[in-house]
Amino acid sequence: MNANDFSFEPKAKLTGRLQALAGIGAATMAAGLFFAPQRIWLNLLLTSYYLLGLALAGMAWIAIQYVSGAHWSTALRRVPEAMAGVLPLGALGIICVLAFRPSLYSWTGGVHVEGDAPGFKLMWLSLPFFRVRAVIYLLGWLGFAWAMLRTSREQDSEGGFSHTRRNTSLAALFLVFFGVTFWLASFDWIMSLEPEWYSTIFGFYNFAGAFLSGLAMLALLLVWLQRHSSMKSVIREEHLHDVGKLLFAFSTFWAYLWFSQYMLIWYANLPEETVYYVRRLHGFWQPLFVLNLVLNWVVPFFTLLPRMNKQKAGILVRVSIVLLAGRWLDLYLMIMPSFSGGKPRIGLWEIGLVAGLVGVFGLGFLRALGRAPLVPLRDPYLAESLHYHA
Numbered sequence: 001m002n003a004n005d006f007s008f009e010p011k012a013k014l015t016g017r018l019q020a021l022a023g024i025g026a027a028t029m030a031a032g033l034f035f036a037p038q039r040i041w042l043n044l045l046l047t048s049y050y051l052l053g054l055a056l057a058g059m060a061w062i063a064i065q066y067v068s069g070a071h072w073s074t075a076l077r078r079v080p081e082a083m084a085g086v087l088p089l090g091a092l093g094i095i096c097v098l099a100f101r102p103s104l105y106s107w108t109g110g111v112h113v114e115g116d117a118p119g120f121k122l123m124w125l126s127l128p129f130f131r132v133r134a135v136i137y138l139l140g141w142l143g144f145a146w147a148m149l150r151t152s153r154e155q156d157s158e159g160g161f162s163h164t165r166r167n168t169s170l171a172a173l174f175l176v177f178f179g180v181t182f183w184l185a186s187f188d189w190i191m192s193l194e195p196e197w198y199s200t201i202f203g204f205y206n207f208a209g210a211f212l213s214g215l216a217m218l219a220l221l222l223v224w225l226q227r228h229s230s231m232k233s234v235i236r237e238e239h240l241h242d243v244g245k246l247l248f249a250f251s252t253f254w255a256y257l258w259f260s261q262y263m264l265i266w267y268a269n270l271p272e273e274t275v276y277y278v279r280r281l282h283g284f285w286q287p288l289f290v291l292n293l294v295l296n297w298v299v300p301f302f303t304l305l306p307r308m309n310k311q312k313a314g315i316l317v318r319v320s321i322v323l324l325a326g327r328w329l330d331l332y333l334m335i336m337p338s339f340s341g342g343k344p345r346i347g348l349w350e351i352g353l354v355a356g357l358v359g360v361f362g363l364g365f366l367r368a369l370g371r372a373p374l375v376p377l378r379d380p381y382l383a384e385s386l387h388y389h390a
Contacts, residue, residue: 008229008230008369008370008373008374009370010366010369010370014362014366015363015366018358018359018363018366019359019363020359021355021356021358021359021362022356022359022360022363024352024355024356024359025352025353025354025355025356025357025359025360026356027352028040028348028349028352028353028355028356029044029353032349032352037101038104039345039349039350040349041097041100041101041104042104042335042336042339043349043350043353044093044096044097045093045094045097045104045189045335046328046331046332046335046336046353047093047353047354047356047357048090048092048093048094048096048097049090049094049189049190049331050090050213050327050328050331050357051086051089051090051093051357051360051361052087052091052093052094052210053090053206053209053210053213053214053327054083054086054090054213054214054217054361055083055084055085055087055089055090055145056084056087056178056182056214057080057083057210057211057213057214057215057217057218058079058080058081058082058083058084058086058214058218059080059084059087059141059144059145059148059174059178060175060214061073061080061214061215061218062077062080062081062084062148062167062171063148063170063171063172063174063175063178064171064175065077066164066167066168066170066171066172067168067171067172067175071381071384071385072238072239072242072384072385072388073239073242073385074376074379074381074382074384074385075234075235075239075375075376075382075385075386075388076218076222076234076235076239076385077152077376077379078369078372078374078375078376079218079221079225079369080214080218081149081152081368081372082365082368082369083214083217083218083221083365083368084145084148084149084368085145085149085364085365085367085368085369085371086360086361086364086365086368087141087142087145088142089360089364091138091141091142094134094138094189095134095138098130098131098134098189099131102127102130104193105125105130105192105193105195106193106195107125107192107195108127121195125192125195130188133184133185133188134185134188134189136181137181137184140177140181141178141181144170144173144174144177144178147170148167148170148171148174151163151166151167151170152167152372153371153372155376155378155379156372156373156377156378157378158378159378159380160378160380161380164379164380164381179207182203182206182207182210183203183204183206183207184203186202186203186206186207187202187203190202190206190331190334190335193334193335193338194275194338196272196275197272197273197275197276198272198273199261199265199273199276201257201260201261202261204257205254205257205258205261208253208254208257209254209296209327209330210327211250212247212250212251212253212254212296212323213323213324213327215243215246215247215323216247216319216320216321216323216324216327217320217324218243219240219243219247219316219317219319219320220316220317220320220324221365222235222239222240222243223240223313223316223317225374226240226313227313229374230374231374231375234374234375234386236388237311238311238388239388240310240311240313241310243316244309244310244311244316245310247300247304247310247316247319247320247323248300248301248304248305248310251296251297251300251301251304251323252297252301254296254297255293255296255297258293258296258297262277265277279337279338280333280337282342283342283343284342284343284344285337285342285344288329288332288333288344289333291329292329292330292333295322295323295325295326295329296323296326296327296330299319299322300319300322303315303318303319328354332344332346
């Protein structure tokens with residue numbers, strides 16, 4: 001194997017389409033800032049958080065493989081690495097929201113926050129501290145991504161086990177940092193949109209949703225690369241089968257946390273907790289509430305239950321698209337009900353920014369993917385991955 005065999009250059013037609021989608025997103029945002037600023041900023045928060053989730057899921061995948069000593073996925077590693085390369089774009093969107101539209105968070109206007117520990121809550125929901133925390137989260141994630149991706153690419157020219165050992169140490173540190181900071185970031189950026197409400201498992205629920213959408217994107221990209229790149233000879237049916245098993249498992253994990261949060265709040269019936277579900281279980285929100293469970297669990301669970309379906313690329317693609325749509329709906333239901341009243345609004349502004357999300361992610365992914373060979377050629381465990389189940 002040599003690097004030239006696994007270099008990647010996207011087709012101009014694909015790049016053009018992604019640029020058009022990104023342009024639609026930019027035009028929608030520019031127009032929306034004049035005609036519907038509140039909806040545009042809310043949708044920018046949604047799409048930026050979605051993008052961050054995909055990038056961090058790529059990082060979490062890489063870190064888990066290193067720490068667990070899993071070698072079956074070595075040949076696939078450049079795909080989640082390229083997903084992690086989109087992290088700066090998601091971070092930029094979050095920074096814009098927090099810098100230019102903090103009024104999305106009602107507590108920034110001096111609204112009294114109820115709670116069991118109002119002193120701590122008022123200290124935590126302080127705008128300067130809020131922004132400082134965001135900078136710490138984002139810089140930490142970007143720093144780990146830069147260090148791990150740099151080490152992985154250095155291995156292509158230098159080879160040896162030392163790079164694997166270094167990334168294994170970085171991965172262990174990243175997982176600890178990520179576990180704490182993503183948990184807190186979900187509280188800060190999403191849950192505090194409704195400061196009167198709280199859930200102790202909200203961070204775990206958000207991790208499950210982000211990692212599930214990351215797995216869906218990984219499956220989608222692997223199938224695409226298998227069909228349209230030199231990785232056709234690398235990605236085996238067994239690789240897709242294992243990714244399908246993870247999709248099946250994490251869809252059920254997401255559903256378990258979804259049910260646990262809902263059931264415990266319903267059972268306790270405390271006013272400061274039930275207000276969250278009261279908004280989402282009445283009127284036009286109720287069908288979307290049910291659809292969320294259907295997209296994120298019912299469809300993937302029953303589709304991927306047969307063993308053979310996890311190995312079929314076409315089925316994995318369809319399930320992945322359903323899960324990616326389900327992640328958007330899940331975030332929409334977390335963010336929008338307290339701003340839209342009794343009626344959900346899904347129209348031009350939402351569709352335009354979703355188009356922008358697809359275009360920005362695609363362009364960022366392709367650019368990151370082209371920075372290194374599609375396969376980590378001098379990783380000492382590459383042969384084991386290439387002959388997986390052979």
